[in-house]
Amino acid sequence: MLFFKAKLLDIDLGNNGVIANERDLIGTEYYPQERVLIESSKGSFIGVLYTTKRMVKEGELGISRGSIEGIEEGEEVRLRHAPRPQSLRYIKKKMEGQILRPHEIHTIVDEIVQKKLSNIELTSFIVSTYIHGMEMGEIVEMAKRMGETGDKLEWDKHPVVDVHSIGGVPGNKYALITVPIVASAGIVIPKTSSRAITSAAGTADVMEVLTRVNLNAQEIKRVVKTTNGCLVWGGGVNLAPADDIIINVERPLSIDPQPQLLSSVIAKKIAAGINYTVIDIPVGPGTKIKNDREGYALARKFIELGERVGIAVECAITYGGQPIGRAVGPALEAKEALMALEDPNSAPKSLIEKSLSLAGILLELGGVAQVGSGMEMAKKILYSGKALEKFKEIVIEQGGGITNSEDVELGKYFEVIPSPKDGYVVSISNKAITNIAKEAGAPMDKKAGVLLYVKRGSKVNKGDILYRIYSSSEERLRSAVKLARRTYPVRVEGMVIRRVSKF
């Protein structure tokens, strides 16, 4: 064990880094980049040890702001070897393809939440479950434990309903329309969403264009009490926080293993105190689910998992073979959703259809519409303007901001991609559209994305605009246009994809 005086450093290393003078480590058994345990009178944390020649003096230990709440400059701290995380052996069991026992899963979840696992250890676990999968028993334990380790929301009014998409289809902003419809029918719908994992925009990214989404449990309760609904970021409320740590590893790899998908969705519902939830499973080329058979298999797993943890789950298999609506990217999608609430008649049919169907199921589950008449009721609420009013209420209660589609700003750089010939649009690639929007900067750059001028089946003449790419950065726009020219996301019938002029 070594003793130091704390020196608070104004730097966020992201892994609880601490910095010692290299002369203090000579002859000790402590080494740079080793995982260490730091103890103070205010608590302890696991960090990574770095060295410096001059940045901190001998006898001092540089500690990042935020590592320990309330720690004071000059206070005595102790540095020890961090114990190897207990989960490492269970992670290795999973690497070998074995089934984990409940207490093993609990330990992994707990150590993830306590930030005891390094990126190397966490990645091993995620990749192993991606390759080997998990049994339903393991997923149940994972979901339950994840749902327990964090804040819990409790509600006075019941039932509490929710709608959730597993993602995979770009432009899927239906929740901004579905939630206010359901809420204005008097049903409690505290919707939490994630940010983009592999997509160009998660619902939380889209909503954040208009208002705050980083609400704590207290604030959510207040918003829902006033409006019956909300549209917030799940990670901001510390509901099932393991999920948000896991996503940080999944995002750079663009993977979303099914066991994690199932457990993280249901864990959030447990923590959010949900009674009924509808899961939207988009199916089609370019989505996460290739065909109906796979969609039904996943639906059955969600329903079983829900049953085993006490949540009634319904699934909606939806068409996801091309983007929903025309906008892909946070600001573009926020604008499109607002426009749809303002004037449903001029909104893309695919977006309206989907939003109303899901709202219909929820109105029936919530007991305010007869089975079979939910969608009709949803439609009335939307066209009456009540959904728009409710949505504005929610935006303002959450601390926003923007309630008019004209006020949504898009990237100041844009370029249009015209059709190279006359014909019909035969396909729009989800993957290519997503990649172009991401190359343009989405979801980090909220104003970046793709706006489609056509959908599958559209008739186009040579020179007509197929889509427009937006970005806040000229450099990223150029890069996105280059990608668009290489990947042909919108195919017009008879278009020559590659010309071979010599053999």
Place this chain on the structure above:
Amino acid sequence: MLFFKAKLLDIDLGNNGVIANERDLIGTEYYPQERVLIESSKGSFIGVLYTTKRMVKEGELGISRGSIEGIEEGEEVRLRHAPRPQSLRYIKKKMEGQILRPHEIHTIVDEIVQKKLSNIELTSFIVSTYIHGMEMGEIVEMAKRMGETGDKLEWDKHPVVDVHSIGGVPGNKYALITVPIVASAGIVIPKTSSRAITSAAGTADVMEVLTRVNLNAQEIKRVVKTTNGCLVWGGGVNLAPADDIIINVERPLSIDPQPQLLSSVIAKKIAAGINYTVIDIPVGPGTKIKNDREGYALARKFIELGERVGIAVECAITYGGQPIGRAVGPALEAKEALMALEDPNSAPKSLIEKSLSLAGILLELGGVAQVGSGMEMAKKILYSGKALEKFKEIVIEQGGGITNSEDVELGKYFEVIPSPKDGYVVSISNKAITNIAKEAGAPMDKKAGVLLYVKRGSKVNKGDILYRIYSSSEERLRSAVKLARRTYPVRVEGMVIRRVSKF
């Protein structure tokens, strides 16, 4: 793209971290912990972006020492988004269990060497090959490319021979005896070794107790020209550097996937200009290879791989069911090897046997001994004292140090573990001995380890010392003793392992 003035920081973040003032990032499309590309007149590198409120001023970018050779304080630098590494899609192919094509493997190896892969990406690759394995064709490409990306050693005198253990058995310090025997017979043997991956001491860790092992290509050539041999750390010479980066991910997970094992061993041989090599494959309970059948299978793979890259490989399946010799841990092993060279008669038989057998094969391959008489020749060289003289020459040429076993210092804290009863030693667990040595601080703490007073079959009386644990840290010693009491690494026949007094 953003422009900054370089501010050189005296901190080594390990991942080429750069630090910007958070006010400089507001409204830009750059985010903390994002991977960025830094360009200067002196070159460019990929790093991770961190933020600070005060550590650097607005307009400045803090850059870790060593990130760019020759960069000057105040010089203009440009910050851009780092492109996603190209290998990511090939890593994902491997995650899916697909076979990688040569150019895909080359890209992965190249990007590993260029440090373009994050720990998350690299771990995904290693874990995927651990789970799915690799075909021989993939391993060949991996070995060849790894062998090409780095320094290459070339030799005037041939043949150039080498001996290499795949590890898995503690106390395996034979190379300190085998190399000087072969070198004193006039054969060139430039031995490079790795540091411990999952063990308590690699050959390089052991040798470092006596002399420098961190030699560059120039220095190795000089040592070998003078003495015919050397015992250096492979990572210090930049031979097949991909291996050393991969090991940094394998070590915390305590894994060593077979495709990496094969390709990294042979890559080092390619880079070191080896013509013949003997691979020592320890077999037995607690080693990497459980039985002879597995040992033969691995041997065949090594021989095929060698053939396909132009190196003649022989394999020696050796007994690895208990530690080699009596010492486990860098300083303890260095001391034992020196004692064996000084007085072979009083050295543990297992160590002498193994060192001589391997030396014998090399003397035959090197063409100085008749087939079948190599071991006899090796024995003569060892007992004549020539091997000791040669070893001292090598230690001194490498820049050492210590050439007398009495000068080797051990950990100042130690504790003995006595036998709880009379009987015979029925087993010694490799794994438990290794774990105790590591808990005591090995290999980082060079003076930590375990010294066995008994071997399998030894007769002991109650109270006789079974082994002694050394450490430089009282705290770690205590922790190792605790582990020893829990794991019984040395079992004495008839010992009660657990007493159950009630049902």
